Amino acid sequence: GENVEQHPSTLSVQEGDSAVIKCTYSDSASNYFPWYKQELGKGPQLIIDIRSNVGEKKDQRIAVTLNKTAKHFSLHITETQPEDSAVYFCAATLLSSNTGKLIFGQGTTLQVKP
Amino acid sequence: DTEVTQTPKHLVMGMTNKKSLKCEQHMGHRAMYWYKQKAKKPPELMFVYSYEKLSINESVPSRFSPECPNSSLLNLHLHALQPEDSALYLCASSSDRDRQPQHFGDGTRLSIL
Numbered sequence: 001g002e003n004v005e006q007h008p009s010t011l012s013v014q015e016g017d018s019a020v021i022k023c024t025y026s027d028s029a030s031n032y033f034p035w036y037k038q039e040l041g042k043g044p045q046l047i048i049d050i051r052s053n054v055g056e057k058k059d060q061r062i063a064v065t066l067n068k069t070a071k072h073f074s075l076h077i078t079e080t081q082p083e084d085s086a087v088y089f090c091a092a093t094l095l096s097s098n099t100g101k102l103i104f105g106q107g108t109t110l111q112v113k114p
Numbered sequence: 115d116t117e118v119t120q121t122p123k124h125l126v127m128g129m130t131n132k133k134s135l136k137c138e139q140h141m142g143h144r145a146m147y148w149y150k151q152k153a154k155k156p157p158e159l160m161f162v163y164s165y166e167k168l169s170i171n172e173s174v175p176s177r178f179s180p181e182c183p184n185s186s187l188l189n190l191h192l193h194a195l196q197p198e199d200s201a202l203y204l205c206a207s208s209s210d211r212d213r214q215p216q217h218f219g220d221g222t223r224l225s226i227l
Contacts, residue, residue, distance in 0.1 A: 034216075100145055100169075
């Protein structure tokens with residue numbers, strides 16, 4: 001079955017710097033890759049997603065890149081702010097399976113220091 | 115604010131109690147999910163409902179009993195839980211086509227004494 005590895009497990013950056021979180025998946029059939037942000041005491045919030053027919057997607061300070069050949073995808077946050085501090089989860093799934101099963105990475109705790 | 119509302123936010127119960135968790139969404143989604151999340155871990159899928167019918171049960175113990183009374187509501191009935199069942203229980207919803215993206219509520223923090 002699918003397995004997703006996420007690195008690093010913790011990341012500390014200075015406000016204004018960029019942050020990059022990387023995930024590698026094992027099942028080459030996977031074709032949908034969401035990223036969730038989970039703040040303390042809250043549920044996971046979808047921040048960006050990408051499908052396998054696209055190599056990159058941007059939304060303001062957030063971007064996701066996908067390398068299907070290498071089976072990895074990355075989250076890029078530019079000009080980080082203290083409110084970006086949270087746990088970030090990547091996930092992968094095969095849309096046509098229609099199961100709704102998301103295989104999550106283990107999470108990255110991002111700390112942005114003011 | 116999330117568009118998936120879960121109540122209660124916190125719940126403390128004894129191992130012999132019966133309680134229910136509730137989830138509500140008004141996004142017109144026809145797929146709804148229960149997840150369990152332990153501290154510092156990703157969410158783990160428990161159940162999937164599609165058009166009010168149970169679609170997936172991830173081998174969850176029978177002390178957890180889901181119910182979907184209508185397209186907007188999802189319940190999780192709890193009975194005879196164990197201390198290891200203490201966790202954050204998350205509800206999510208999505209369109210049934212593709213079943214992605216999933217939108218999560220803020221969860222119920224459950225503690226079993």
